[in-house]
Amino acid sequence: MVAAGQVPAVTMRGISKRFPGVRANDQVDFEVLPGEIHALLGENGAGKSTLSNILTGLYRPDEGEILLRGKPVVFQSPRDAIEAGIGMVHQHFRLAASFTVAENLVLGHRDAADRGLLLEPRMVEGRITDLSQRYRMPVNPRARIWQLSVGEQQRVEILKALYRGARILILDEPTSQLTPQEADDLFQTLRLMAGERRAVIFISHKLEEVMAVSNRVTVLRGGRVIGTVMTKETNTRELARMMVGREVVFTQKKEGPAQPERQVALELRGISANGDLGTAALREVNVTVHAGEIVGIAGVAGNGQRELAEVITGMRRRTAGQVAIRGRVMRGGDPLEPIQWGVAYVPDDRLGTGVAPSLSIADNLVLKAYRRAPISTFGVLHPRRIRAHATELMQRFNIGASTSQTPARQLSGGNIQKVLLARELSSRPLVLVANSPTSGLDVGATDTVRKLLLEAAGRGVGILLISEDLDEILALADRIAVLYNGRITGIVERQHADVEQIGLMMAGAA
Amino acid sequence: MIRIERRLTEARWLVVAVPLGSLLGAAILSSIILFLTGHDPLATWARLLDRGFFASGAMSATLVTATPLLLTGLAAAAAFRMQTWNIGAEGQLYLGAIGASGIGIALRGQPALVIIPAMVIAGLATGAAWAAIPGVLRAYTRTNEIITSLMLNYVAGLLMTYLIFDSHSFWRDLSSFTARVFPQGKYLSEAASWPSFPIGGAVIPLGLLLGVVAAAVLWLVYTATRFGFEARVIGDSRAAAHYAGIRTRRKIVAVMALSGALAGLGGASEIGDFRHVLDPRGLQQASFGYAGIVVAALARLNPFAVIVVAILLGGLSNAGFSLQGATFPAGLVGTLQGLILFCALAGELLVHYRVRIGRPGRKAPPLSQVGVA
Numbered sequence: 001m002v003a004a005g006q007v008p009a010v011t012m013r014g015i016s017k018r019f020p021g022v023r024a025n026d027q028v029d030f031e032v033l034p035g036e037i038h039a040l041l042g043e044n045g046a047g048k049s050t051l052s053n054i055l056t057g058l059y060r061p062d063e064g065e066i067l068l069r070g071k072p073v074v075f076q077s078p079r080d081a082i083e084a085g086i087g088m089v090h091q092h093f094r095l096a097a098s099f100t101v102a103e104n105l106v107l108g109h110r111d112a113a114d115r116g117l118l119l120e121p122r123m124v125e126g127r128i129t130d131l132s133q134r135y136r137m138p139v140n141p142r143a144r145i146w147q148l149s150v151g152e153q154q155r156v157e158i159l160k161a162l163y164r165g166a167r168i169l170i171l172d173e174p175t176s177q178l179t180p181q182e183a184d185d186l187f188q189t190l191r192l193m194a195g196e197r198r199a200v201i202f203i204s205h206k207l208e209e210v211m212a213v214s215n216r217v218t219v220l221r222g223g224r225v226i227g228t229v230m231t232k233e234t235n236t237r238e239l240a241r242m243m244v245g246r247e248v249v250f251t252q253k254k255e256g257p258a259q260p261e262r263q264v265a266l267e268l269r270g271i272s273a274n275g276d277l278g279t280a281a282l283r284e285v286n287v288t289v290h291a292g293e294i295v296g297i298a299g300v301a302g303n304g305q306r307e308l309a310e311v312i313t314g315m316r317r318r319t320a321g322q323v324a325i326r327g328r329v330m331r332g333g334d335p336l337e338p339i340q341w342g343v344a345y346v347p348d349d350r351l352g353t354g355v356a357p358s359l360s361i362a363d364n365l366v367l368k369a370y371r372r373a374p375i376s377t378f379g380v381l382h383p384r385r386i387r388a389h390a391t392e393l394m395q396r397f398n399i400g401a402s403t404s405q406t407p408a409r410q411l412s413g414g415n416i417q418k419v420l421l422a423r424e425l426s427s428r429p430l431v432l433v434a435n436s437p438t439s440g441l442d443v444g445a446t447d448t449v450r451k452l453l454l455e456a457a458g459r460g461v462g463i464l465l466i467s468e469d470l471d472e473i474l475a476l477a478d479r480i481a482v483l484y485n486g487r488i489t490g491i492v493e494r495q496h497a498d499v500e501q502i503g504l505m506m507a508g509a510a
Numbered sequence: 511m512i513r514i515e516r517r518l519t520e521a522r523w524l525v526v527a528v529p530l531g532s533l534l535g536a537a538i539l540s541s542i543i544l545f546l547t548g549h550d551p552l553a554t555w556a557r558l559l560d561r562g563f564f565a566s567g568a569m570s571a572t573l574v575t576a577t578p579l580l581l582t583g584l585a586a587a588a589a590f591r592m593q594t595w596n597i598g599a600e601g602q603l604y605l606g607a608i609g610a611s612g613i614g615i616a617l618r619g620q621p622a623l624v625i626i627p628a629m630v631i632a633g634l635a636t637g638a639a640w641a642a643i644p645g646v647l648r649a650y651t652r653t654n655e656i657i658t659s660l661m662l663n664y665v666a667g668l669l670m671t672y673l674i675f676d677s678h679s680f681w682r683d684l685s686s687f688t689a690r691v692f693p694q695g696k697y698l699s700e701a702a703s704w705p706s707f708p709i710g711g712a713v714i715p716l717g718l719l720l721g722v723v724a725a726a727v728l729w730l731v732y733t734a735t736r737f738g739f740e741a742r743v744i745g746d747s748r749a750a751a752h753y754a755g756i757r758t759r760r761k762i763v764a765v766m767a768l769s770g771a772l773a774g775l776g777g778a779s780e781i782g783d784f785r786h787v788l789d790p791r792g793l794q795q796a797s798f799g800y801a802g803i804v805v806a807a808l809a810r811l812n813p814f815a816v817i818v819v820a821i822l823l824g825g826l827s828n829a830g831f832s833l834q835g836a837t838f839p840a841g842l843v844g845t846l847q848g849l850i851l852f853c854a855l856a857g858e859l860l861v862h863y864r865v866r867i868g869r870p871g872r873k874a875p876p877l878s879q880v881g882v883a
Contacts, residue, residue: 313753314755315752315753334755335752335753335754335755336755336757337755339754339755340755345753347753349749352747352749352750353747353749353750353752353753354750354753355750356742356743356746356747356750356751357746357747357750358746359742359743359746363739363742363743367743367750367753367754368754368755370736370739371736376735376736376739379735379736379737380734380735380736381734381735381736381738381739383734
C-alpha cells in the first residue's frame with residue numbers, strides 16, 4: 001500500500017512552535033502518503049496536538065512549511081485547512097447536541113445545501129446515507145446528537161469530515177471512549193478510507209492499537225521526532241522505548257494470599273440511582289470492598305460508573321439502597337459526610353471537579369482540609385501552614401511545578417492527578433473511590449498513579465477502582481466487578497479472570 | 511487583516527500599562543471632540559482636573575461623591591468575586607437609605623452616639639435583607655440572580671417613592687401645609703448628622719472612612735478566612751466546591767447578603783453624611799448602584815483599587831457638573847465622561863487579548879491545483 005516515490009499527501013518540514021516556557025514542536029519533519037494510515041505516537045505533552053493543530057490551521061508555526069501534494073500552503077484559519085481537504089476528528093467532539101446528524105453536517109459548511117440563510121439538512125440526508133453505507137458507519141441522519149452513543153457521535157464526526165471532502169483525515173485519540181468492538185469497527189472504516197487513497201493520521205498513545213491499525217508510525221517526544229518506522233518492522237517494546245526514552249515495565253499487583261477475616265471498608269447494598277437525565281443509571285448494585293483490597297469496576301463509560309462513584313461520595317442522591325463505611329450507614333446526598341467519614345475520591349473530571357482550576361496548588365491541596373486545624377482555626381486560614389503543607393506534599397508526591405502558587409490548570413494531567421492523590425491520600429482515608437485515575441495520562445504518570453494506589457491498598461485503604469482500561473484493572477484489582485447498563489453483571493477473583501468473558505460481560509452479552 | 515487573539519499569558523506590566531494607555535486614549539479622543547466643538551482641549555483638561563481635585567473644596571466635594579461609589583463598588587466586588595452577579599446594589603442602597611433614615615427619625619432626641627451606630631446597623635441590615643431575596647431565589651430555586659436583583663431595583667425605587675409621595679408614611683413630613691402639598695421626607699435631627707474629619711485641606715466624611723475599613727475587611731475576608739476560601743472555590747468551579755463538601759447554597763445567600771450590606775451602608779451614608787432626609791428623586795438620579803458596577807470592573811474586583819477608582823470617578827463626575835454652563839453644554843460633559851469610561855473598559859480587553867494586524871498571507875491553493883480532488 002505504501003510505495004516509494006509517491007508524492008506525499010502531507011509534508012511538514014522543520015515545523016517549530018514555541019509557547020511561553022515550552023518548545024511544543026521543535027524542527028518536526030512529518031509526512032503522510034496517500035492511502036496510508038500513519039500513527040502519530042507520543043506521551044501527553046510530546047507535541048502531537050500542537051502538530052495537528054498546525055496542520056488544521058488552528059496555530060501558525062513559528063518556523064517551517066507545510067506542503068500538500070508537494071505544493072506549499074499557508075493556512076490563515078481552520079477554514080483554509082478544511083477547504084484544502086483536511087478533516088479533523090477531535091477527541092472531544094465538536095457537535096451541537098440538540099441538532100440532528102444532518103444539521104450538524106451542514107452547519108458552517110457552504111455548499112449546495114445552503115439556500116441563503118436557510119439550512120436544508122433534508123437535502124443531504126441521501127448523501128449521508130450513501131457515505132455511511134460506503135464506510136460501514138451506520139447512523140440515522142435524523143437522529144439528534146444527544147440521542148447517540150459515543151461511538152455513533154464519533155461516526156458523525158468522521159462523516160462530517162468526509163462530507164466536507166476531506167482527503168486527509170486526522171483522528172485525535174479516537175478510541176479513548178470506545179469499546180474494543182467499536183474500536184475494531186473504527187479500524188475497518190479507516191482501512192476502507194485508506195483504500196481510497198485518503199491519508200489517515202491516527203494520533204494515539206496506545207501501543208497495541210497503533211500496531212493493529214497503522215502502516216507507519218512517527219514517534220514524538222518532547223516536541224521532537226524520535227523516528228518514523230514501518231509498523232511491520234517494529235514491536236510494542238521498541239515503540240514504548242522510543243516514546244518514553246527508557247524501558248517501561250508496568251507495575252503489577254503482587255499475588256498475595258487472600259485474608260478473608262479482613263474488615264469490610266465499604267459496603268454497597270442494593271444501590272439504585274438516576275442519571276442526569278432522570279433515567280435509572282444504577283440498578284440494585286451490591287459491592288463489598290475490604291480494607292486493603294482493590295475492587296475493580298470494569299465496563300464501558302456511561303454504564304453507571306460516574307453515578308456509582310457519585311452516590312458513594314454523596315454527590316448524587318440514591319433512590320434506593322445503603323452505603324456503609326466500616327458497617328456504619330451514611331445518610332447520603334451530602335458530599336461533606338463521606339469526607340468526614342474517611343472516604344477519599346478521585347473523580348474522572350480532574351480539572352473542574354477534582355481541583356479548582358484557577359486556584360493554586362497550595363489551595364487545592366487543602367481543598368478539603370481547610371476546615372480543620374492546623375490549616376485554619378476559628379475560621380481564619382493560616383497561609384504559612386498552607387504553604388508548608390503544600391511544600392511537604394509536593395515533595396512527597398513529586399509534583400512537578402516551580403512553586404506551590406502555580407494555578408492548577410497550568411499543570412500537566414499527570415501532575416494534576418498527583419495533586420489530587422496527594423490531597424486524598426494524605427487525609428488518611430478508610431476508603432478510596434478512584435474513577436478513571438489514569439485516563440489520558442502518559443506512561444510515566446500512569447505508572448506513578450498505579451504505584452500510589454497499590455501503596456494505599458498496602459496501608460489498608462479499601463479501594464474501589466473504576467476504569468475502562470481492562471488491562472489496568474487486571475493489573476491492580478483483587479476482584480473485578482463488571483458494570484453494564486447500571487447492573488453488576490458479574491464479580492470474579494483476579495486469579496480466575498478470563499479477559500474474553502469479562503469483555504462479553506462488558507458488552508452485556510454474558 | 512485584523513484579528514483579536516486571546517493572550518496565552520497575561521503579562522504583569524499590562525495591568526499597569528493598559529489603564530494608563532486607556533486614559534491617554536480617552537484624553538486624545540476627547541481632545542479631538544473638544545477641538546472640533548471650538549474649545550481649547552488643554553484648558554478644558556486643566557479645568558477638569560482643577561474642579562475635580564485641586565480647587566479649594568473640590569477634593570472634599572469629590573470625597574462626598576466617592577463615598578457611595580466606594581461602597582456600591584465594594585458591594586459589586588464582593589459578589590462578583592464569587593461569580594455571583596448582584597446587579598442590585600442600586601436597590602440595596604435605597605433600602606439602606608430607607609432603613610437608616612427610618613431609625614434616625616425614630617431615635618430623634620437620642621445622642622449621636624446612639625443614633626449614628628443605629629443608622630449604620632440599620633443600613634447594613636436592610637441592604638443585606640433586600641439582597642438576600644435574590645440570593646435565596648438563586649440558591650434554592652436556581653433563579654437567575656442578575657434578573658431578580660435588577661428587577662428588585664425598580665421595586666425598591668418605587669417603594670421609596672411610595673413612602674414619600676404616595677402615602678402618609680412614617681418617613682414623610684406632614685408637619686406643615688407646604689410639606690403636605692409638596693411631599694418631602696422628615697429631616698433628621700442634628701445629632702443624626704455623621705461627623706466628618708478635616709485632614710490636609712480635604713474633609714473626609716465618616717461614610718468614606720467606613721468604606722475604607724470595609725475595603726480592608728473585605729480583602730481580609732477573601733484572602734485569610736475560611737469564608738473567603740470557600741467563596742474563591744465556588745467562584746472558580748461550582749463542581750469543585752460541591753466535591754469539596756462546601757455548602758454552596760448557604761454561601762450564595764451569605765455573599766449576596768454581604769454585598770447588599772455594603773450597598774446598604776452606602777445608602778445609610780447618603781442619609782447621614784449628605785442628605786439627612788429620605789430623598790427618592792435625588793437618590794434615583796444619582797444611580798450610584800449602577801456606577802458601582804463600573805467601579806468594581808475598573809478596579810478588577812480588588813477592594814483597595816475600588817477606593818482609588820471611586821475617588822477618580824467621583825472627581826470626574828463633580829468636575830463635570832462645574833464645567834457645564836452656557837458655553838459648555840451638559841451633553842459635551844457627558845460625552846467626555848462617557849469616552850473616559852469607554853476607553854477604560856475597552857482597554858480591559860487588551861489585558862486578555864491582543865490585536866494582531868497580520869499581512870494577508872498566501873491563501874491555500876484550491877483543491878484542484880493541489881491535485882487532491
